[in-house]
Amino acid sequence: MVRSLLRAEGLVVFVAAIALYFDxxxxxxxxxVLALAPDLAMLGYLAGPRAGAxxxxxxxxxxxxxxxxxxxxxxxxxxxxxxALIWLAHIGADRLLGYGLKYPSGFKDTHLQRV
Numbered sequence: 001m002v003r004s005l006l007r008a009e010g011l012v013v014f015v016a017a018i019a020l021y022f023d024x025x026x027x028x029x030x031x032x033v034l035a036l037a038p039d040l041a042m043l044g045y046l047a048g049p050r051a052g053a054x055x056x057x058x059x060x061x062x063x064x065x066x067x068x069x070x071x072x073x074x075x076x077x078x079x080x081x082x083x084a085l086i087w088l089a090h091i092g093a094d095r096l097l098g099y100g101l102k103y104p105s106g107f108k109d110t111h112l113q114r115v
Contacts, residue, residue, distance in 0.1 A: 003098075006111075010095025013062070017089035026082050034083070038090045045107060053102040060091055060101060 021031065044055025058064070065087035072080025094100075100110030 006100070007096050007098065010092045010097075012092070014089050014092030014096055017085045017092060021082070021085040021089065024078075024081065024085075026085070030082065031086055031089075034086045035090060038087060042107070049106055050104040052107065053104040056107075057101045060094060062088065062091060065091065 038059045041055045041059035042052065045052030065084040068087070069081050069084035072078065072082075072084060098110075103109040103111070
């Protein structure tokens with residue numbers, strides 16, 4: 001049940017982020033170019049599984065893109081909001097597909113399942 005709820009949450013975040021992105025009039029090119037950018041955090045695994053999990057989880061938690069979006073809205077920085085929505089869409093899609101936050105035991109050990 002928990003996995004299903006977290007995947008449903010991912011779907012909602014993905015759909016909401018994409019809807020808000022296009023409703024704001026943002027173009028699809030930056031979305032396509034940056035859609036997988038958060039996965040560059042996997043490079044942290046070059047320093048070992050603990051460092052990799054910390055890097056990956058930091059970038060794949062909702063907190064930072066929400067703070068970026070809030071700063072963009074409050075400060076009138078449209079690019080910040082645009083980047084935050086792309087970032088949130090990525091995280092939502094990951095959760096929907098079952099890619100969760102990583103445990104330091106290894107890249108395939110996540111809070112949703114073993115991938």
